[in-house]
Amino acid sequence: MIEPQQNAFNQKINIPNNFGIEVYVKREDVLHSEISGNKFRKLKYNLLEAKKLGFTKLLTFGGAYSNHIAAVAAAGNEFGFETIGIIRGDELHDKFLQNPTLNQASKNGMQFKFVSRTQYRNKTDIDFIENLKAKFGTFYLIPEGGTNEFAVKGCQEILTETDFMFDYICCAVGTGGTIAGIINSLKPHQQAIGFPALKGDFLQNDIKKFSKNNQWKLVTNYDFGGYAKINEQLKQFMKHFFEKNLISLDPIYTSKMFFGVIDLISKGYFKPNSKIILIHTGGLQGLQSNIAEI
Template structure:
């Protein structure tokens, strides 16, 4: 699968002597794009190999993983169940763009309280799910497991060996682990966490033996799914100048961070950077609902 790398031209790049390219993984599929396609690829194969007919996974109200799993399941001929965080969503979920999309692709929902959701990794929680839904292939929240990492290792191609830095947004750590495992010795991988806190460092280290990577912790904008007028304006301006849409949860924060690091002289002149567009664009509609309520700038669709 040949995914194009699109060069980004802004005046201050030339002044800094930096070349930035974005790998357009968002173009893989209308609904199963970016890292979600990569994470699901081998899990779908394994689910069928084991003889399962149903996928079950977890996510929040605007989860890219929930939407992608529903769409991938339908294309693969598998039923899907989404365990959704927040029992208050059970009433009126049809107004939620992400859940509506997932439902249109056949996903059944199981809404649980936030306190119960925090126990989703326990044997008791999984036992109750099996009693309710019988047999299913379990996908973790965010889709990260060994097979997901295997899929993400295929993001980088031989033609990408010329880049000095590989950048990606970080959620559960599976995508960056795959990139770290497949990066060349001369390449450094930089992750831009969408979540607040430094706990991700230890989580990622469990998934890879390499140490040639780092997390840029200053671009989460307050935490997961948090957004400011500054970030919204940046995303809209970037799209107007490049034609590339960015999602506000992950890629928008990553590209904002890369721009800021370039301006601060973090990268040496002559550096070539490849940023991975991990998709997630379905979340823009839901985020605009929140931005409208907060009287913040809406994101261009």
């Protein structure tokens, strides 16, 4: 069985406002100590599919501080798979143990192949994949960030019957798989609002591949300058939010989403007397560095 260490729960937080709005956090970050939040959701059905098909190796892709790489390595260690990480940046090959994310992934048994940024851009090409098969043998391939149909299926389990009281479901967006699963499980009165960590609006089509209803939108002006960008304002927000609520946020995804929601509440963006839930997707291993990746 592939089950979390702890069930998620909803925690009410105090966000003073003049609109009668109630705000809760869905603590997906507590699901597992290493396979954090939405990464557990995304991996669950991929691991079950890999087991069903008889695979013993998982191969995936990511950068040096990737939440996804960390989670796949931990999942392989816990659920009995060899793991291989194709890592962007060949300059890391002789110093990866100095990197907290890759060091922990290595301790969890992950084998690495470091490739140049130019090579990495070809990671979905058939020839690139075939060369990996020649080197590592047969493997179950999980895409960068983990988003595929099995990931979306897992993320459809984020919302439960206890969450149908909420009008707005807000979450950070990386590759789009998490919000796609949430969209698929919405009730008719609900709307999902995504806060992309990457600059721009290009994720619309990626999300539409997996979700057919239109009860969602992306808010694209809280990326703080782009992916992995963080400034003093955001650092102070994270610090004060923790002091007030005892909830840690990661610097790349959840902090920007939480900041955006609270700012929008103050501006009257949400309908009065509504209930909002913020999905805490984990990623706290990213606190080990000023940079974290999907």
